[in-house]
Amino acid sequence: MFDELIRSFSDMIYLALIKEDRFNFLVNGFVVSVQLTLSAALIGVALGLIIAIFKIRNKGATASFANAYITVIRGTPAVVQLTVIYFVVLAKSGLPAMLIAAIAFGLNSAAYVAEIVRGGIMAVDKGQTEAGRSLGLSSFQTMRYIVIPQAVKNVLPALGNEFIVLLKETSIAGYISIVDLNKGGQHISSITYNGMVAPLCVAYIYLLMTTTMASALDRLERRMRAGD
Amino acid sequence: MISVTNLYKSFGKLDVLKGIDAEIRRGEVVCVIGPSGSGKSTFLRCLNFLEEPDKGDIVLDGVSMTEHKKDIDRLRQKAGMVFQQFNLFPNLTVIDNITLAPMKALRMSAKQAEENAMRLLSRVGLEEKATAYPNRLSGGQKQRVAIARALAMNPEIMLFDEPTSALDPEMVGEVLDVMKELAKSGMTMVVVTHEMGFAREAADRVLYMDEGIIYEQGTPAEVFLNPKKPRTKEFLSKVL
Numbered sequence: 332m333f334d335e336l337i338r339s340f341s342d343m344i345y346l347a348l349i350k351e352d353r354f355n356f357l358v359n360g361f362v363v364s365v366q367l368t369l370s371a372a373l374i375g376v377a378l379g380l381i382i383a384i385f386k387i388r389n390k391g392a393t394a395s396f397a398n399a400y401i402t403v404i405r406g407t408p409a410v411v412q413l414t415v416i417y418f419v420v421l422a423k424s425g426l427p428a429m430l431i432a433a434i435a436f437g438l439n440s441a442a443y444v445a446e447i448v449r450g451g452i453m454a455v456d457k458g459q460t461e462a463g464r465s466l467g468l469s470s471f472q473t474m475r476y477i478v479i480p481q482a483v484k485n486v487l488p489a490l491g492n493e494f495i496v497l498l499k500e501t502s503i504a505g506y507i508s509i510v511d512l513n514k515g516g517q518h519i520s521s522i523t524y525n526g527m528v529a530p531l532c533v534a535y536i537y538l539l540m541t542t543t544m545a546s547a548l549d550r551l552e553r554r555m556r557a558g559d
Numbered sequence: 560m561i562s563v564t565n566l567y568k569s570f571g572k573l574d575v576l577k578g579i580d581a582e583i584r585r586g587e588v589v590c591v592i593g594p595s596g597s598g599k600s601t602f603l604r605c606l607n608f609l610e611e612p613d614k615g616d617i618v619l620d621g622v623s624m625t626e627h628k629k630d631i632d633r634l635r636q637k638a639g640m641v642f643q644q645f646n647l648f649p650n651l652t653v654i655d656n657i658t659l660a661p662m663k664a665l666r667m668s669a670k671q672a673e674e675n676a677m678r679l680l681s682r683v684g685l686e687e688k689a690t691a692y693p694n695r696l697s698g699g700q701k702q703r704v705a706i707a708r709a710l711a712m713n714p715e716i717m718l719f720d721e722p723t724s725a726l727d728p729e730m731v732g733e734v735l736d737v738m739k740e741l742a743k744s745g746m747t748m749v750v751v752t753h754e755m756g757f758a759r760e761a762a763d764r765v766l767y768m769d770e771g772i773i774y775e776q777g778t779p780a781e782v783f784l785n786p787k788k789p790r791t792k793e794f795l796s797k798v799l
Binding site for chain 2: 459461466477
């Protein structure tokens with residue numbers, strides 16, 4: 332009885348992962364998920380910073396744009412944004428699906444990054460800016476050397492959280508026929524008519540990635556706490 | 560060296576400064592006293608344009624600040640400011656706090672800025688704290704570093720905004736000593752303060768502010784021993 336269970340279990344693993352090198356679906360999917368996350372994070376941070384500055388300056392059209400942007404992105408599901416951008420906005424662009432997905436996830440992340448960064452900058456005491464300006468530093472220099480370094484420390488935990496959310500969010504990339512980690516797992520399930528091994532493996536790999544990110548961020552945070 | 564004419568400033572509906580005229584001469588130590596809410600700090604902050612006046616003009620070394628807003632960063636370098644809450648940069652060590660502005664705003668070399676910073680630190684008696692972070696310092700030490708930081712820009716005038724008000728009583732003396740030494744060295748200073756003892760001892764002139772104007776002024780002896788106007792008398796009777 333017990334032997335039989337073990338045998339059927341190892342059969343399942345063999346079918347799902349070993350036979351015809353099916354583990355490659357997971358390996359390739361993993362690579363795709365990492366690439367998507369990294370490129371989207373890059374776009375998200377760059378664009379998020381700009382939107383945050385628009386909001387902080389609170390002047391004219393740029394501020395209205397920033398507010399509208401955050402409202403729309405936060406108010407609609409990521410999977411809807413992804414499909415709208417792929418099938419409507421950039422449908423005729425001829426860009427590869429990977430690039431479109433990176434843009435879509437980046438645009439999505441930017442709204443959240445903007446709010447995080449804005450909070451971090453506002454949390455830096457106004458006296459810091461005044462001290463910088465009173466020493467004759469320009470407003471840019473004051474931002475660059477005094478406010479931003481302190482804001483980065485403030486926002487690191489929330490930003491790390493956002494990257495973890497972003498990584499998990501990329502698991503909807505399959506909606507536009509990208510074979511990411513999640514989609515790779517689904518392929519294995521449908522080939523093998525077995526919906527147990529692959530999803531568990533996928534879940535485990537995601538967990539491994541997020542815990543790695545979390546501990547890397549933890550270390551970075553501790554290193555930056557020098558002056559506290 | 561600074562002349563202020565007809566200065567007005569309001570925050571929303573609150574009129575804080577209602578027509579200030581003042582002249583600060585080179586080498587002079589001017590103390591600004593008065594009740595809370597009388598506009599002392601706002602007046603001081605207008606002197607280096609941390610607050611932008613609504614009306615009136617401030618002329619620093621013959622250059623009108625209202626007419627040269629684009630050069631405000633360069634003009635500010637002439638006026639060092641010391642704040643009530645110190646406002647040291649917590650992410651930088653003491654020496655980096657002092658060298659940042661000379662290196663970035665004056666393009667001084669790192670070596671020169673550090674030598675200068677160490678000289679200033681020894682002047683305020685804190686050489687051994689050069690590599691410490693601000694959170695390792697007492698309030699009095701923080702304020703002395705803040706003074707050194709402002710001096711590092713080689714300002715022509717130093718502005719002090721209630722520099723001892725946030726300090727524990729036993730640390731007030733060490734900061735005032737540094738300020739007295741600075742005054743003796745010939746630095747032009749404008750000091751908003753509640754330390755009447757300091758004003759009496761170190762000031763060349765005392766401005767008494769009340770309700771947004773300079774209500775009375777004179778030498779410390781004139782203002783403290785022989786105030787002429789009723790509100791000055793009332794204020795001094797409360798604080799002396």
